[in-house]
Amino acid sequence: MPKLRSHEWFGKHDRDGFLHRGWLKNQGWPGDLFDGRPVIGICNTWSELNPCNAHFRELADCVKRGVWEAGGFPLEFPVMSLGESQMRPTAMLFRNLASMDVEETIRANPMDGVVLLMGCDKTTPSLLMGAASCNLPTIGLSGGPMLNGKFKGKELGSGTGVLKMTDEVNAGTMPLCEFFEAESAMNRSKGHCMTMGTASTMASMVEALGMSLPGNAAIPAVDARRNTLAQMTGRRIVGMVREDLLMSNILTRAAFENAIFNNAAIGGSTNAVIHLLALSKRIGVPLALDDWDRLGSSLPCLVDLQPSGQHLMEDFFYAGGVPVVLRELGEAGVLHREAITANGHSMWENVANAECSNREVIRTFAQPFKAHAGIAVVRGNIAPNGAVIKPSAASDHLLRHRGRAVVFESVEELHARVPDDSLDIDENCVMVLKNCGPRGYPGMAEVGNMPLPPKVLRRGIRDMVRISDARMSGTAYGTVVLHISPEAAAGGPLALVKSGDMIELDVPARKISLEVEDRVLEQRRAQWTPPSTPRRGWEKLYVDHVLQAHEGADLDFLVGSSGAAVPRESH
Numbered sequence: 001m002p003k004l005r006s007h008e009w010f011g012k013h014d015r016d017g018f019l020h021r022g023w024l025k026n027q028g029w030p031g032d033l034f035d036g037r038p039v040i041g042i043c044n045t046w047s048e049l050n051p052c053n054a055h056f057r058e059l060a061d062c063v064k065r066g067v068w069e070a071g072g073f074p075l076e077f078p079v080m081s082l083g084e085s086q087m088r089p090t091a092m093l094f095r096n097l098a099s100m101d102v103e104e105t106i107r108a109n110p111m112d113g114v115v116l117l118m119g120c121d122k123t124t125p126s127l128l129m130g131a132a133s134c135n136l137p138t139i140g141l142s143g144g145p146m147l148n149g150k151f152k153g154k155e156l157g158s159g160t161g162v163l164k165m166t167d168e169v170n171a172g173t174m175p176l177c178e179f180f181e182a183e184s185a186m187n188r189s190k191g192h193c194m195t196m197g198t199a200s201t202m203a204s205m206v207e208a209l210g211m212s213l214p215g216n217a218a219i220p221a222v223d224a225r226r227n228t229l230a231q232m233t234g235r236r237i238v239g240m241v242r243e244d245l246l247m248s249n250i251l252t253r254a255a256f257e258n259a260i261f262n263n264a265a266i267g268g269s270t271n272a273v274i275h276l277l278a279l280s281k282r283i284g285v286p287l288a289l290d291d292w293d294r295l296g297s298s299l300p301c302l303v304d305l306q307p308s309g310q311h312l313m314e315d316f317f318y319a320g321g322v323p324v325v326l327r328e329l330g331e332a333g334v335l336h337r338e339a340i341t342a343n344g345h346s347m348w349e350n351v352a353n354a355e356c357s358n359r360e361v362i363r364t365f366a367q368p369f370k371a372h373a374g375i376a377v378v379r380g381n382i383a384p385n386g387a388v389i390k391p392s393a394a395s396d397h398l399l400r401h402r403g404r405a406v407v408f409e410s411v412e413e414l415h416a417r418v419p420d421d422s423l424d425i426d427e428n429c430v431m432v433l434k435n436c437g438p439r440g441y442p443g444m445a446e447v448g449n450m451p452l453p454p455k456v457l458r459r460g461i462r463d464m465v466r467i468s469d470a471r472m473s474g475t476a477y478g479t480v481v482l483h484i485s486p487e488a489a490a491g492g493p494l495a496l497v498k499s500g501d502m503i504e505l506d507v508p509a510r511k512i513s514l515e516v517e518d519r520v521l522e523q524r525r526a527q528w529t530p531p532s533t534p535r536r537g538w539e540k541l542y543v544d545h546v547l548q549a550h551e552g553a554d555l556d557f558l559v560g561s562s563g564a565a566v567p568r569e570s571h
Ligand code: FES
Pocket: 052, 083, 084, 085, 119, 120, 121, 158, 192, 193, 197, 199
């Protein structure tokens, strides 16, 4: 076994050893626990303000059972919990802050290995990023999705169902009382969103990266097998410490490519792009925005799950989950089979025998659910550093479209003007939203899938081309161009668009163009003034240092790793 970090705290025969061991003993730990066994930190994002992770105390107890069984010493610690449904202005504003909490807590304390308890959207990337900057033996455990939502005899998916019902309310085809009745029918068990939204996508990314035990993503939160997986995860992290299997041994370029392949095959969220770009820079693996298009956009989507399809995560679990998808990819030659995973086996050893129990939910590579999936990266004079679109969630007839821009300078202006029937807009227009990027919002909120005007909805239209520097919920859908970089608030060309300009989107050609002469754009730039910036606190630090979307929106000074060398003594 390698020399353990925790020995530098607990193995000392002096005053410092007294301090480190003695104060912990106030919890009743017997002295023989400080005998050199691996100390496992359980990084818990439990919070009652984060309903998706509210069951994590029970999960942590199951992890501890496994750690004890394998001869380790588990110590649970809290970190900032980012709840997507409650935090304003957006949980994404705090992803990098939470990652700092994770990184510094790990490095400062006597840990030899770490279990990351992750669930709601941003809790997964923030924990992975923070842990990657320490690079100890680390394993992920997701909290699992809620049971399928059910309402009036139909499946009701998190987020996706809300967006669809909102359109129906705005179109006058669903009464408001019915809309509110659906709240409890959708969220009927513990767990995170049960569509293939960002939480399910990121849990699937954890599995495809090899950072968890097989089967991590899809087991429902309430299924007893989630607790079993937690216990097995606790057992395994002790083994990883003994083998000195570091995060950087798992998070290789091959692992990131496997994640990109998998994201296409599951119809995963556009948010995975930003989070994996940021993670790759923490662990030192070269990965670029264009890799997502080059590696993933020609792949088929195999999984028929909302928002791209009709089923939900519970169905995905019963059908076999991520291992079946990875097996399909592996048999089609689109998987780095040799990539090492957290259980010490290769990816292929883990998934080669995965069986599918429902081909309606997980299709074969030869007869996929959708022929082209993944993320397309479009560029042009309005997005010189790129923008993304998820074709599997878009309308085919809008992937090539030219239309008149209707511009909203802020999300407040959008919400004030869109319901007004006097707004000069029809379904052929292109809706443009500015100032919602990393600096502009700040935090790059999930507002890119703008609500359609009621007068358009009443004509039966359910999709329009929408473009912005914002993100979009992984549960959302539509022909929505996102993550335009540079963003408007940073002076990107998006800031210069005016209502009435013509915009052409050509996804097959990977182009997005603003049909305005350069000379006119320069005149507009001379008159542009940057928006005001925060005066103090976290928002100021964030806005002063956040990178643009195509670089992962991390803070510039957090890129990279500082390792987990033992800091100097505290007394
Ligand atoms: Fe937490 Fe969707 S709100 S996963």
